[in-house]
Amino acid sequence: MGAMLHLRLITPAEKTDEVVRLIEKTVGTTHLVVLPGAAREPAGDVVQCDVAREACDELIGALQRLDLERTGSITVENIDLSLSRRADRAEEEAPGEAADAVLWEQLTEATQEESALSVTYVAFITLATMIAACGVVLDNAILIVGAMAVGPEFGPLTGICTALVQRRPRLALRSATALLVGFAAAMAVTVCFSLFMDAVGQFHRSGLEGARPSTAFVYAPDAFSFVVAMLAGIAGILSLTSAKSGALVGVAISVTTVPAAANAAVALAYGDPGQTAGSTKQLLLNLLGIVLAGTLTLLAQKWLWARQRRQRPNVEGA
Numbered sequence: 001m002g003a004m005l006h007l008r009l010i011t012p013a014e015k016t017d018e019v020v021r022l023i024e025k026t027v028g029t030t031h032l033v034v035l036p037g038a039a040r041e042p043a044g045d046v047v048q049c050d051v052a053r054e055a056c057d058e059l060i061g062a063l064q065r066l067d068l069e070r071t072g073s074i075t076v077e078n079i080d081l082s083l084s085r086r087a088d089r090a091e092e093e094a095p096g097e098a099a100d101a102v103l104w105e106q107l108t109e110a111t112q113e114e115s116a117l118s119v120t121y122v123a124f125i126t127l128a129t130m131i132a133a134c135g136v137v138l139d140n141a142i143l144i145v146g147a148m149a150v151g152p153e154f155g156p157l158t159g160i161c162t163a164l165v166q167r168r169p170r171l172a173l174r175s176a177t178a179l180l181v182g183f184a185a186a187m188a189v190t191v192c193f194s195l196f197m198d199a200v201g202q203f204h205r206s207g208l209e210g211a212r213p214s215t216a217f218v219y220a221p222d223a224f225s226f227v228v229a230m231l232a233g234i235a236g237i238l239s240l241t242s243a244k245s246g247a248l249v250g251v252a253i254s255v256t257t258v259p260a261a262a263n264a265a266v267a268l269a270y271g272d273p274g275q276t277a278g279s280t281k282q283l284l285l286n287l288l289g290i291v292l293a294g295t296l297t298l299l300a301q302k303w304l305w306a307r308q309r310r311q312r313p314n315v316e317g318a
Contacts, residue, residue, distance in 0.1 A: 003091050004079045005056050009047040009063065010039040010072040019047055022062055028055030028094030030086040044072055050079065050087055052094035054101040057305075076106065102241045102301050104166065110240070111162045114155025115175035122185050124152045125258070129186040130193050132262030137194075137207040141214040144259050151258040153179060154236055157287065161237065161294035165302060179287070183261050190265035198269070205270050218259040219267070219278035221285045229255050229289025236290070237297040255286045 011019045016034065023029050028051055035046040051059055056076065063074055128151035135143030159175030162168070197203035217225075232255045264279035 003053050004050050004082050004087050005053055006077040006079050007047075007049050007051055007056075007059070008073075008075040008077070009068065010042060010044050011047055011068060012042075012044045012071050013037075015066060015068070015071070016045045016047065018066065019063065019068070022066075023047070023049050023051075023059070026051070026055060026059050026062075028052035028090050029059070030090040031084070039072075042072060050082065050084075050090070052091045053103070055094040057101060057103050057105075060103070060105055076103070102298075102305060107162055107241060108166060108168070108171065111155065111159040111175070112171060114152070115159035115171070115178045117174075117178040117181055121152055121155075121178060122182055124150060125182045126186040126189050128152075128258045129183075129190045129262045129265065132259045133190050133194055133266050136212070136215045136218060136259065136263045136266055137197075137203050139207070139210075139212040139214045144215055144218070147258050147262065148255070153182065153257055154290075156182070157233075157290050158236065158240060158294060160291050161233075161298055164291075164295045165298040183283075186258075187261050187265040187268075190262055191269045194266045194269035203266075208266055208270055208272060208275065215259070215263075218256050218263045218282060219275045221278065221282040225256060225282060226285050226289045229286040230293040233290035233293030234297045237294045237301075241298075241301060255290060256282055257286045257290075260286065 009019060013036075016036070020032070020034060023032055029049050031048075031050040033046075033048040035048075037044075038046040060074060060076070063069075068074055128147045131143055131150060132147035134140070135147060156175040156179040159171055160179070163170075163172035163175060194203055198205075260279045260283035264276050264283065267273075267275035267279060
């Protein structure tokens with residue numbers, strides 16, 4: 001994501017002057033454009049500007065206090081390339097660093113979408129668990145890594161973290177429901193899948209109970225598993241808030257959530273209570289570590305950015 005963002009606002013005519021004054025007083029804004037009467041639905045004026053990422057969250061908050069999201073609209077777009085000395089100057093004047101800024105509304109919007117209990121979400125987590133089931137029976141680390149990368153469970157986990165920090169119970173309930181229902185459905189299907197694969201001679205109980213040097217970790221939880229989950233939770237949140245989404249792939253393949261669920265399902269199909277319990281503990285340990293670390297990371301970011309903003313406010317007179 002670029003350091004500059006583009007804001008497109010639809011404002012009622014009676015609020016346009018106030019909105020323009022707010023933008024003009026905001027440190028880190030430039031390229032202000034006002035198009036009177038250009039909006040038709042809803043009717044009003046169109047106001048556009050570019051704003052440094054580190055100043056955007058404060059400006060959006062001020063616009064929301066003007067009730068603009070109800071009477072008009074607030075749209076934020078990424079700018080991939082901006083060749084402008086004014087933009088460079090605006091970015092330099094804005095407090096803080098763009099990579100450290102958190103756009104809370106953008107994060108909330110993204111987590112709401114990623115934590116939706118949709119057919120696609122259930123399909124992905126089910127397919128990931130089935131792939132991991134093949135991995136644990138064959139003791140194939142490559143299949144385990146592939147299943148981790150396919151699994152979409154980090155979206156609801158992030159949603160829970162964001163909901164706890166932003167105090168949004170509906171988002172927390174939505175995310176927790178997607179997480180629990182998704183894993184329950186995936187494990188139920190994987191139990192049936194394991195029984196079918198056993199019936200056709202592709203799975204065998206010996207694959208679960210034999211020596212598994214590459215995949216035994218999925219049912220043997222320990223303190224190290226919790227530490228890795230905590231570190232992954234921190235890295236995942238930072239990758240989302242700084243929009244460095246490429247790091248999410250590394251986060252996905254560093255935690256034992258989907259493989260643990262798969263091993264629990266296969267063990268359940270074969271009636272192995274020891275591995276079922278161990279895998280379930282591994283799953284819960286990883287989920288707890290990610291949520292705890294993610295929530296603490298967001299709280300730390302919120303506190304640090306608020307402290308920096310108090311030292312050098314984005315909006316004059318704010």
